[in-house]
Ligand SMILES: *[C@@H]1O[C@H](CO)[C@@H](O)[C@H](O)[C@H]1NC(C)=O
Ligand SMILES: *[C@@H]1O[C@H](CO)[C@@H](O)[C@H](O)[C@H]1NC(C)=O
Ligand SMILES: *[C@@H]1O[C@H](CO)[C@@H](O)[C@H](O)[C@H]1NC(C)=O
């Protein structure tokens with residue numbers, strides 16, 4: 001008798017526990033696709049990026065792609081903080097056309113889900129949503145096994161820190177710099193020469209010492225040796241001049 005009461009109590013207790021678990025588990029399990037805007041809003045420091053996504057309609061675009069079962073690879077978003085936008089030169093965003101702003105935002109979105117660990121498998125250069133007819137708009141990603149991940153556009157290098165979301169199909173990572181695309185900020189073409197983007201800046205042009213600096217590293221050496229030869233010839237001429 002006592003035993004059957006005890007069994008009944010245990011059964012009731014189990015039933016209560018089960019029914020108590022069900023309602024608490026349900027709201028934490030997202031029923032629909034992830035919402036990039038909601039994730040960014042929750043992060044609390046991405047108001048400029050949210051506004052840019054909205055203005056360029058990349059928020060609705062990405063949300064509808066996330067709701068499309070054909071896009072099985074998922075997506076990765078690098079979300080610059082408000083601080084990152086504040087650190088841009090004043091007028092940087094306003095200097096861009098609407099189409100360039102779209103490319104800027106799309107350059108922060110990869111058509112592939114990467115967890116912090118799987119960045120190591122990325123093969124450079126990595127395509128973004130901006131990659132296409134207007135240019136490569138790729139990123140280079142370097143990762144070490146201790147979860148250090150660097151992203152480079154060729155103009156901007158940044159270390160990826162915290163994940164706002166890393167549940168397939170959407171990973172969102174915070175970055176503290178805006179990933180300025182090389183295509184828009186890499187080579188400042190002189191206004192007079194629209195085709196100059198394919199020609200190298202002349203040596204001695206100090207303005208080109210920024211992102212293109214490493215490419216030109218060999219030139220000063222060549223110039224210096226040419227100058228050395230020049231001085232050598234002058235020296236020989238001077239010596240000959242004295243002798244004659
Ligand atoms: C995504 O979240 C934002 C902000 O919470 C909301 O305004 C928007 O309607 C949501 N979009 C979808 C497709 O659920
Ligand atoms: C996702 O797509 C389904 C089917 O097309 C649609 O019924 C649903 O409203 C969409 N959900 C959102 C959040 O857009
Ligand atoms: C990432 O960048 C930091 C700072 O520039 C550098 O110290 C670090 O070695 C880089 N890590 C990788 C994996 O490239």
Ligand SMILES: *[C@@H]1O[C@H](CO)[C@@H](O)[C@H](O)[C@H]1NC(C)=O
Nearest residue numbers: 124125139140152153154155
């Ligand atoms: C990106 O990686 C590719 C392939 O490794 C390399 O050819 C290219 O120079 C890199 N670009 C930058 C900007 O680091």
